[in-house]
Amino acid sequence: MTEVDPLALDLPVLASLAGSAADEFLLARLRADGHEHIRRSHGYVFQRLIAGAPTVTELGAALGVTQQAASKAVIELEQLGYVERSADAADSRIRRIALTDRGREVVQLGRRLRAELEQTLLATVDPADAAAARRVLVALLAASGGLEAIAGRSVPLPSD
Incomplete structure (x- = not known):
């Protein structure tokens, strides 16, 4: 089997692979810290509840997604x-969904773990390279139509 040179991959593939690897790394850390049933899709729900x-x-x-899936x-x-x-304050027939203390805890833990991962990364690369990488990833989001969803906390669940 031939090895793949990561530097030979195109930027969209590299960004996707890096994002997936970071997600798996962070999920493993969350699970090790007592949130053993947490899944990637939960984060999309949490973002709406923040x-x-x-x-x-x-x-x-x-x-x-459908009401049934939600x-x-x-x-x-x-x-x-989580x-x-x-009951809604104005109409008790309406049921609202909110994060519990445990839900807010996992959100904060996720933020802390992402910050730690970023600090680990930034300790290994030149600050100018990190700034350039951030600009390239934002440009990729813009080119692929993802910026608006991020700004409005409305990133859709990934489709399979």
């Missing part, structure tokens, strides 16, 4: 203790 407390229907629309994700996250449903 900014507010949507209904299942609103969550599904924001994630680009409901399934909420049930799973409830069972894991989210809770409560």
